[in-house]
Amino acid sequence: MKIAIDAMGGDYAPTEIVKGVELARDKYSEIEFQLYGPLDQIKPLVKNNERIDIINADEVIGMGEEPVRAVMRKKNSSIDLAAKAVKDHQADAFLSAGNTGAILTAGLFIVGRIKGIDRPGLTTTMPVVTRGDQSKFVMLDVGANADSKAFNLYQYAFMGKYYAEQVLKIKNPRIGLLNNGTEPDKGDMLHKHVHKLLSQNDDLNFIGNVESRELLNGAADVVVSDGFTGNAALKGIEGAALSVMNVIKDTIMSGGLRSKLGALMLKKSFKQIGNKMDYSKYGGAVLMGVKAPVVKTHGSSKATTVRNTIGQIKTMVDSKTVNQIVNYFDVHADEMKEIKKNSK
Structure with missing residues (x-):
């Protein structure tokens, strides 16, 4: 299992994000982590790089930026690249504590919406x-x-x-x-x-x-x-x-x-x-209806919250929650179209 993580999102990034990832790495032996952000800021924080890959992202989307414009313009941002890794099947899920609107935009336009939703x-x-x-x-x-x-x-x-x-x-x-x-x-x-x-x-x-x-x-x-x-x-x-x-x-x-x-x-x-x-204890907020788990954890999250959110993502991937949703909407596609038509 591979999780793509925006290391630059949140009030305490990248320090607490990296600490949380290392806590999760020590707890979950079957997970590999991809940390996206500036190499010079992240690399010195990683004490043990076992199952942790650092991928350089030289742009960061700030908390106050207009979400859609930022995602569309900053193609090399930590949010964009982490979401693209999921889209390209290089990772199974995407996690960030950053700009909520940008995370939702990346989830919708990069990871992609489930057909029928x-x-x-x-x-x-x-x-x-x-x-x-x-x-x-x-x-x-x-x-x-x-x-x-x-x-x-x-x-x-x-x-x-x-x-x-x-x-x-x-x-x-x-x-x-x-x-x-x-x-x-x-x-x-x-x-x-x-x-x-x-x-x-x-x-x-x-x-x-x-x-x-x-x-x-x-x-x-x-x-x-x-x-x-x-x-x-x-x-x-x-x-x-x-x-x-x-x-x-x-x-x-x-x-x-x-x-x-x-x-x-x-x-x-x-x-x-x-x-x-x-x-x-309960992890982050999940964008339901996209093709893979996209999770927004609280902006003030520290290491323990990051670790717990990764546990939440692990449960989603293990239980194939997204696949269950895809299958239901695929089987009931005609029924959904009829309900949508009559709901207008």
């Missing part, structure tokens, strides 16, 4: 806080497409289903549609239409609408959304979690000796809460 969606994994440490759910789209059609969300349900089955190992995952109420007639025309489409397919374990306040309580195993709503919900969850932790910390620090002693006694419990909410 209109718009790939960005998928993220989140924890279920009311169950064990291993319980989680997947949500898509969380930002690849601000404007979506009913047919796009219909297809996201199938992509999420296969990801949940193959990567999260959830049998017959419950599919929920993110909406502003649980009743079937809730939402705008788009969501009412999607609800009807999902309800009519027996290949999906569709449970109906789910509300954002219930997501972390395990309302569904796969949460389907348009990119605008999904991204807003995701950022709302992240912001609320950070705010709650800050309130607890401020209350303890301003509460005097008794509060601080109480916090000391609850230190283990606070650590368990932090561990459950730690996004680094």
Whole structure:
């Protein structure tokens, strides 16, 4: 297995990217790594080059650059070259912590869209806080497409289903549609239409609408959304979690000796809460609907997160998640065309 990695993406690149790759190399003996970036910056950071190839990329796409223009103009960038390695079958997957828009653009235009899928969606994994440490759910789209059609969300349900089955190992995952109420007639025309489409397919374990306040309580195993709503919900969850932790910390620090002693006694419990909410355990966001795994890990990722994301990619490649999606859309091509035609 070979993974092409943009070594220059993220707030702590290339140092933490290289450290994470070396951690993953030591953990996964069957993976070879391709690091793309300026040789003079990357080579001194690699302590042991066993199963690590460094490929020179003399251009870097910055976090603030316009994505499409940057990908099209900077052909020798670390993002472009890593994505091209996947396109040319020199690597099995592409990983970056860099410019999200550029990664999505490279995934769509260089790696390529799966035949029959209109718009790939960005998928993220989140924890279920009311169950064990291993319980989680997947949500898509969380930002690849601000404007979506009913047919796009219909297809996201199938992509999420296969990801949940193959990567999260959830049998017959419950599919929920993110909406502003649980009743079937809730939402705008788009969501009412999607609800009807999902309800009519027996290949999906569709449970109906789910509300954002219930997501972390395990309302569904796969949460389907348009990119605008999904991204807003995701950022709302992240912001609320950070705010709650800050309130607890401020209350303890301003509460005097008794509060601080109480916090000391609850230190283990606070650590368990932090561990459950730690996004680094779940890897990166996956662009579902392209011909190979394209994974965007968090821009602030450090070595441990990079290693965990590589583990996530390994599971995707081993389980042939992309192949499962390709096969389903190939077998049901005529059905998909008919649904798309009737959804306009």
